Amino acid sequence: MSTRRAARSGVLRSQSPLPPFSRRSLLAGAGVVLAAALPGCGRSSPVSQSASGSAGPLRIGAIPDQDPEVLQRLYGTVADSMSAALDLDVEYRPVTDYGAAVSLFRTGDLDLVWFGGLTGVQARLQTPGAEPVAQRDIDERFTSVFVVNAATGLTPSDDLAPLAPLRFTYGSETSTSGRLMPAYFLREAGVDPQGFPGGPGFSGSHDATLQLVASGSYQAGVLNKQVWTSRSEEGSVDPSVVLHTETPPYHDYHWLLGPRAAERLGVDDLGGRLIDYFTGLSAGDPADAEVLELFGAGSFIPTEVANYDQIEEIGRDLGLVS
């Protein structure tokens, strides 16, 4: 037997650590794999669907801000309620990143998004034709609270100047209540919002801000009033965190509707119907009440672009809106 034939018939297999495969088994394997993959063409993905193609459902999303865990995992409730009221297929799509939510709104992957004040402005400026639909009753007069660690010895006051020499943390970078408006009020009070010893930190979330101030790593921080109230009522705020100042009110969260949804879904006046749906939610109806409670709202009210002009202006000053 020649060496070549010996090699072909596998006698010299010690040459290769891999098992020899005959051409037939290779082809058969490839065929099985292809056959297994083909049905995927008609399947919908567990993570997303391609935005092109048929009309599809109304795709809603939300930026992960307060209680993202509750909000995002229970969003099915909102989708179901909206679907029943509007007689439309509504699908909730999870997003965990502020920037990603804005981008997905621009690309048309999300039709209707629950944005914060600043992210709403970013999304509206990047997506011509987008319109604000509704806000909660509390969003009209939203506030942030500055908190300090008790060890600083600071007592509640309206003066922000004593915060300047402290290690200070914001929440997420593009959070309206955890970054933008507090930075504005700090500057109004004569404190450099990018100053602070070692530069300000960005904890990433309101809850993280609370914990970091409690630990004393940061001596002061700022978070949204809604989270502060709800954590205080739960009794989960560490006693070493004390309230220092509450900011004046400003507009914050709102639902923003993308320009392409109405046409794609073939629904005239989609914006109007959504406003009717949101403002029509009443605490008396058990199903509605569930949605309202999820958002921590008493009711939803209409809103308009002009409400966010101040946020846009401050965002430009801070280099967050371009």
Next chain:
Amino acid sequence: MTTVLDRPVRPVVARLRRDRRRWAWALGAAAVLLWSLAGAGLFTGDVVNPGGTAQFGRFAAAALSPALDAGFLGLLASSALVTVAYAVLGTALALALGAVGAVLVSRTTWGRRRLGWLLSRGVLAVPRGLHEAVWGLLLVNVLGLDPWVGILAIGIPYGAVTAKVFADLVDEVPRGAHSALLAAGAGRASATLYGLLPPAAGGLLSYSAYRLECAVRSAVVLGMVGAGGLGYQLSLSFASLRWEQVWSCVYALSLLCLAADVAGRAVRRRLAAPPPGPGRDPVLTGAVVVPLLLVAWSWWYLAVSPASLVSARTAEQLAHVLGAAWPPATDGALLGSLGALAVDTVQMSVIAIAVAALGAVLLAGAAARPPGRLSPARRVGGAVVRTVLLLLRAVPPPVWALVLLFVLLPGVLPGALALGVYTLGVLGRLTAEAVEELDPRPRAALAALGARPVGAWLYGVLPGAAGPVLAYALYRWEVAIRDTVLVGLLGAGGLGALLASEIAAFDWAAVTTVLAAIVVLTLLVDLVSDRARSVMR
């Protein structure tokens, strides 16, 4: 016929000598470490915050009481499937790209044309220099919510790394068979196929299994930027600091990593010691068939459609992002801050690697599984250390950064240590494997002569282990530079913090500039670590 070898098979006694260059490198490394620690403020003020031990304790205590309610576990199970599918498809793409890329960048291809070889390596540095999470963020802007985001974000940077490693593996294979084939008149392609690939196959397969485990962890980081899966659940629970749920996610992730690791180890063992007898080895056949089936299943499960890669919308969004990103921002303020932040980034990565390398050397002996019978205490101890290492690398760096910030004051140090413990998880595993492959005889001899265990370890294991450990540490240094992107925000600073704020502000021109700076920094670190490794060889 008797063949006389022209050189001894193995040098009987290694020549004892002091290498001046090694001393220079060692002193330089010590100086850089001191400089980094000084930069982190270790010698100038307080860095520890004892007030935060309660918060840290809450995180640690939750490890013992993970969330186990049925609803959450169901959620984790379906999320784990998504993560597995991303990891499998990402790895498959990386291996395909790596196989093609390896041909383009191996010394075998370029021969003596050094310039072409260098250039091709330089091109690879661009996709490699950006972290998977950065790729994910960029791709979300072009592809939207599409499974391709996760697959490409893993596949592109991993493909570049794989190409480099595959090329090195093939280049380092003994050339005898290859030269013989060429001399016998075979073409270059067939000489490579039959002369180089078979002996390199073991290394290639083993590295592929390692990549799969890395891909599982990367898929989790990607979930944090919106690709879904375990990372998505983890980041939701992390944002509201529900540590019990975070730990459940970490345990689920650990199980996936463990499965990939165990499978890879089984295959490696079979390759090293094939069972005698004719017929096909079922384990190795499975090692080829199961991944193929997994790829098909993942493709089906994620409903991947190649059409969305070339759709009109993708082209439109790509044009939008590229139009906004070019030309890069060149204003003085931005360029000025790049320098200072790059210093922070380097210091952070140096501390991280020093912590990881030290920990890896100390733990390697306990984590390794030496051949032969072991005492029950040694077995249990080894399993505990290996589990701890697995958990260290299963907790994503951003989570480490926050919990370490509870007990450390803000600055470079929390970020550096976060990367350090995470890298220790990876490096500890690699080191343990290196120790397993060491010659056991010096230690056995010392023990037989009556040396204490510590002495036997110091003189019998450490000298042999130091080389591979340092080589791995230098290799991970480059990875750590990329990983600083993940921990930059929390007051830790560095280029990562700047990148995150430019992305948050949608300032694409500035994003381009920062990305370019990160790629250049990665390339520089790669060159330095390559020089250092060549000195150690």
